[in-house]
Amino acid sequence: MAIKIDKNIHLPTGYGCGDAVEIRQVFQGMEVSDSFFIADDPTKKSQQSNLIYRARRAGIRVSTRKAIENGVDGFRVWRVK
Numbered sequence: 410m411a412i413k414i415d416k417n418i419h420l421p422t423g424y425g426c427g428d429a430v431e432i433r434q435v436f437q438g439m440e441v442s443d444s445f446f447i448a449d450d451p452t453k454k455s456q457q458s459n460l461i462y463r464a465r466r467a468g469i470r471v472s473t474r475k476a477i478e479n480g481v482d483g484f485r486v487w488r489v490k
Contacts, residue, residue, distance in 0.1 A: 432463045436471070436488065444487040446478050457484055464488075 435445070450456055457473055464471040470490035476483055 432460065433467045436464050436467045436469045439469070439488040441488055441490060444485050446476060446483055446485050448481050448483040460486055 439445075447456065447460065453459075461471060461473065464486075469488060472487050472489050473484050474487075476485045478485075
């Protein structure tokens, strides 16, 4: 089986490396008990895990819970420490 290699296909900047600095700044701008809502994105299965990982890398503890807001499924992220 031959695998075709594509060239000049740009990496999307979802919650990957392109937004890491922005995510870190959001967490650092939060005070304990602040939270934000993230809508579920079926194309990003590890979205919740990725946010928790980024928070830990920034030295921040967070807690997440599934939520439905305005009819949209997703999860809410709270800064806890």
